[in-house]
Amino acid sequence: MVKHKIIGIDLAKNSFYLFILNKDGKAESKKKLTRTKLLAYLAQQTKCTVAMEACATSHYWAREIQKLGxxxxxxxxxxxxxYLRGQKNDYNDALAIAEACLHGAIRPVPIKNIKQQDEQTFLQMRRHLSAERTRLINHVRGLLSEYGLILNKGSTVLQSALPGILEDANNNLTDKMRALVNRQYYQLVALEDELSWYDKQLKLDAKNDEVCQRLIKIPGFGPVVSKVVKSWMGDGKQFQRGRDASAALGLVPKQFSTGGRDRLLGISKRGDSYVRSQVVHGARAVVCRASEKNDPLSLWINRLVEARGFNKAVVALANKLTRVAWVIIARNEQYIAVK
Known part of the structure; x- marks a missing residue:
């Protein structure tokens, strides 16, 4: 039995579908409301639990509904x-949400405040700019290869080579192709300038963020990784221990056990793939330099590389670093390297 009735809401752009369960967990009613009428309806209800899927606009609605008590x-x-039963429709989706909340076995997503959402938006914009730059570089390199001009990978290589290619009258580029490549060149320069602003702003934000300053002390955690992990983890209170955080990030083995036989596969890759990739990249940088050092962490890494191979050692270290990051965030502690 629950303390309050549960209202499951299937969010959409304009029309919201609600399914209400009473205190005994039985179906009470269902309702369709427009966007403008949702808060007015909930304001008239006695204190209850409102459940929604963590999707587009859900954090905004969560903050507004919390204001109603x-x-x-x-x-x-x-x-x-x-939890979905029967045909898929909006009311059944709302019912599934309400019953999932009633069951209580699913770990809810922490509700982001405005500041946290600003940080997440900043990181998403920077991520999209970086991806757009990579797409443009690969696009231009592919086009030039059709004219017999082969360039190495990398933004710096392309930017330094394009002016010379455009000015070289002896290559196979036509006037029309030169004009097109020239426009792509200016677009690449603009993307580099924009991304440079984001990088400077990220370093400044990390410098002024007390949590990020504590995270940066972790091996493999620079300004980018620290900011990304902090934005993803929040205050860390949704996890009971560090292993839960690494499991939520998909850095623990996938299990396929049956008949009493335990079988562990590769990592599960659950959770946010971008956050996981950033932590793994940071761990890879640490593993690459571990052979040059003799501190306890580096010795542990070297033994792991020798026994399990480079890539598995990287993932194992990423798992360990995620657990350390949880302790630093959730318990407000400092990282102290063992010498």
């Missing part, structure tokens, strides 16, 4: 799907 839970959409 209700308890709000954001549930991962991939876990709610298992």
């Amino acid at each position: 209700h308890s709000v839970q954001l549930l991962p959409a991939q876990h709610v799907k298992g």
